[in-house]
Amino acid sequence: MKISGIEAIPFRIPYTKPLKFASGEVHAAEHVLVRVRTDDGVVGVAEAPPRPFTYGETQRGIIAVIETIFAPQVVGLPLTDREQMAALMSRTVGNPTAKAAIDMAVWDALGRTLGLPVTDLLGGYTDRMRVSHMLGFDSPEAMVDEAERMREVHGITTFKVKVGRRPASLDVAVVRALREGLGPDVVLYVDGNRGWSASESARAMRQMADLDLAFAEELSPADDVLGRRWLIQQLDVPFIADESATTPAEVTREILGGSATAISIKTARTGFTGSQRVLHLAEGLGLEVVMGNQIDGQLGSVCTVAFGAAHQRSCAHAGELSNFLDMSDDLLTEPLGIENGELTVRPGAGLGVEIDEDKLRHYRSDR
Numbered sequence: 001m002k003i004s005g006i007e008a009i010p011f012r013i014p015y016t017k018p019l020k021f022a023s024g025e026v027h028a029a030e031h032v033l034v035r036v037r038t039d040d041g042v043v044g045v046a047e048a049p050p051r052p053f054t055y056g057e058t059q060r061g062i063i064a065v066i067e068t069i070f071a072p073q074v075v076g077l078p079l080t081d082r083e084q085m086a087a088l089m090s091r092t093v094g095n096p097t098a099k100a101a102i103d104m105a106v107w108d109a110l111g112r113t114l115g116l117p118v119t120d121l122l123g124g125y126t127d128r129m130r131v132s133h134m135l136g137f138d139s140p141e142a143m144v145d146e147a148e149r150m151r152e153v154h155g156i157t158t159f160k161v162k163v164g165r166r167p168a169s170l171d172v173a174v175v176r177a178l179r180e181g182l183g184p185d186v187v188l189y190v191d192g193n194r195g196w197s198a199s200e201s202a203r204a205m206r207q208m209a210d211l212d213l214a215f216a217e218e219l220s221p222a223d224d225v226l227g228r229r230w231l232i233q234q235l236d237v238p239f240i241a242d243e244s245a246t247t248p249a250e251v252t253r254e255i256l257g258g259s260a261t262a263i264s265i266k267t268a269r270t271g272f273t274g275s276q277r278v279l280h281l282a283e284g285l286g287l288e289v290v291m292g293n294q295i296d297g298q299l300g301s302v303c304t305v306a307f308g309a310a311h312q313r314s315c316a317h318a319g320e321l322s323n324f325l326d327m328s329d330d331l332l333t334e335p336l337g338i339e340n341g342e343l344t345v346r347p348g349a350g351l352g353v354e355i356d357e358d359k360l361r362h363y364r365s366d367r
């Protein structure tokens with residue numbers, strides 16, 4: 001059960017349609033596959049998605065920090081020493097997706113070793129989540145078309161709409177078109193990725209007051225401390241902290257400082273060990289939780305649903321689990337599917353997935 005080696009393999013898989021949002025855009029999944037090997041021949045996997053516009057990480061940086069700092073720290077430890085691993089890796093600041101991928105690959109290896117699904121080890125609340133689809137910037141017609149297709153083909157009825165453009169009327173028009181096109185039964189919420197100021201956000205939310213939004217997420221920067229607090233006080237929907245509140249300490253600061261009233265948990269940046277800490281804090285504070293998407297591939301989405309389905313609070317709302325649908329291909333031997341608006345947890349030990357070695361050979365970008 002001892003970790004004998006860690007591999008960090010870069011790969012590149014193009015998107016069929018880029019995802020655009022206020023803080024950046026993504027045209028290809030240029031992620032890092034992390035494999036944790038044990039001395040008894042078990043291999044655990046996870047993926048790290050570099051998001052320089054959110055956390056400052058790059059694909060090469062993730063590989064470098066894993067190879068030069070994290071691997072030497074955790075090789076030799078038994079899979080059960082996850083608290084020790086977290087403590088050692090926390091000596092290095094930042095690098096959230098690199099740390100998270102190691103943590104999740106270790107959980108996968110532990111599950112495979114014990115012959116149990118990770119989701120059961122984490123909590124085993126249920127085996128599925130309702131899916132929320134994230135709609136990137138486009139024209140109102142194109143975004144309504146995409147949402148209609150998602151509803152028709154996959155049964156998805158919850159949509160997170162990217163906003164934060166200038167003028168804000170571009171986004172208000174989209175949200176209005178979605179509500180008019182999809183009707184009153186779909187759940188709609190908006191995510192600004194800090195694109196608007198607090199006053200622009202307040203104005204846009206007033207203009208969308210009749211559109212029955214469920215949440216608003218990161219409309220303006222949390223660093224505009226008083227502006228964000230002023231904004232939150234006038235909203236009548238929960239305001240989700242995403243990139244501003246990624247650790248228990250940040251969640252505490254944002255919530256107690258009045259700069260957010262709900263949180264997004266992303267396993268891509270807090271792994272399973274850190275996500276449980278954030279989730280339990282949210283329970284203690286009485287916060288609503290949405291399982292977010294770090295523009296994950298299928299492996300990342302498997303991790304999100306394994307965690308989200310494991311706990312009652314993390315599956316109370318639809319989880320953002322569908323953006324892999326925009327990728328031209330992926331690495332799993334058995335592709336994920338979303339049916340009737342739900343993604344189910346993979347049965348089987350660990351995360352219940354296998355990497356297709358031919359696909360990995362094809363898409364890896366280091367040889």
Ligand code: MUC
Nearest residue numbers: 021054242292293294295
């Ligand atoms: C999201 O919820 O913000 C886009 C940027 C990022 O950091 O994550 C995605 C989705």
Ligand code: MG
Nearest residue numbers: 191217218242
């Ligand atoms: Mg967000």
